[in-house]
Amino acid sequence: MCYNRGVEFIAHKGEDSVYKKFLIWPLIVVASLLPVGISQGASKTNITNVRVVTRNDADTPFVRTVLDVTGPVQPRFAIDKSGYNIVVTIPNTNLSRSINPRPQVNQNVISRLELGNKGPHAEVRIRVPKAVNTKDLKVFTLDGNARQKISNRVVIDVNDKSGKVQQWSHWHDSKDSISKPFSESIKKDFKGRKPFAGPGRGDMIWPVKGVITSPFGYRIHPIYGRQILHSGMDIGVDYGTPVKAAMGGVVVEADWISGYGNAVVIDHGNGMTTLYGHNERLNVITGQTVKQGDIIAYAGSTGNSTGPHVHFEIRVNGEAVDPALYL
Ligand SMILES: [Zn+2]
Known part of the structure; x- marks a missing residue:
């Protein structure tokens, strides 16, 4: 040749x-x-879309701003001298003209959200009560996936103004998982509860060792007064804790899933799947075969979550079941 x-x-x-x-x-x-x-x-990277997720109850107010960007960026943030403005700068990035520079926001948390271009950089200015400090802020990026048409993202989270973010006060917004935040009194019931071994068949292992901060099941929502399902079990752990496959199988999803953040879904056959949500980063790709105990992700607080934990969900023929029964 x-x-x-x-x-x-x-x-x-x-x-x-x-x-x-x-x-x-x-x-x-x-x-x-x-x-x-x-x-x-x-x-020059472009910001092509902006989404603002707000939580409207005053219990733990929360605003999440997600920017779709056309490539990897390194945002930085600071609170300005006045103490009232969070300024997120995204170097060498341009805000597309089609974007509304003043999206609607949850007034419980922030009074104004403004996007714009400042010289070669894009800038997001968020007006907050003075009590908000850097502990209430989280700015991070998520990788895109061209094949699945998911763009790179910048996520800006502003949590409650008291800064007392509770790790168990998370909720999900995906269609089939409609868990909502529980009241303080209900949360207390589960605070500090130790993991328990269910009357299981012993064919699954715990994805992480930690405290159950919210178990599976129906609860009466304290504000709406109706039954809602928490479709999995929340296990509180530190950021970066390795998350293990509860059972061997094939990874059928390893990406951002609305509400669940960076999530992994493993198909174990016989109609059984497991889901591991809110991870900081993933360690597997879709289509990969995993053995029981393989590290599939590292725990975090992505998606609708306000503190590091693993949302562990088991589905049998698509229906969520209590993970405690299988562990
Ligand atoms: Zn959960």
């Missing part, structure tokens, strides 16, 4: 003298211009 290519090259080289005069010079001029044009166009 190499020999053939060499021959072709030599054969053409003999005819080059004509092209040199008429073709090569224009090419050099174009080539010298191109890198400038490319670098200016490609180096």
Whole structure:
């Protein structure tokens, strides 16, 4: 193969003298211009969409701003001198004109959210009560997935103004998992509860060791007064705790899932799947085969969560069941 290519090259080289005069010079001029044009166009990341998730009860007010960006970015944030403005700067990034620069927000938490361009950077300004400090803030990025048409994202979380964010006060907004935050009194019932071994078959292992901060099951919502299902079990752990596959199987989902944040779903066959939600980062990809105990993710607080924990869910033929029965 190499020999053939060499021959072709030599054969053409003999005819080059004509092209040199008429073709090569224009090419050099174009080539010298191109890198400038490319670098200016490609180096600037665009913000193409903004979503604001707000929580309207005053219990633990929360506002999450998600920016879709066209490439990886490194945002930084600070509270300005006045103490009233969180300023998130996204270097070398441009806010698309189609974006509403003043989206609606939850007035319990922040009074104004403004997006704009400042020189070469995009800037997000969030007006907050003075009591909000950097502990109430979390700014992080999420990788995109071109194949699944998921863009890179910047996430800006502003939590309750008291800064007393409770790790068990999370909720889910996906269609089939409608757990809502519990009242303080109900939360207390589960605070500090130790993991228990259910009357299980012993064929699953705990994905993490930790305290159950919210068990599976129906609860009467303290505000709405109706029964709602918490479709999994919440296990409180530190950021970065390795999350293990409860059972061997095939990863059928390893991506951002609305409400669950960075999540992994494993299909174990026989209609049984497990889900591990709110991870900081994932350690597997869709389609991968995993053994029981393999590290599939590292715990975090992504999705609708206000503190690090693993939301562990087991489904049998699509129906959520109590994980405690299988552990
Ligand atoms: Zn949960």
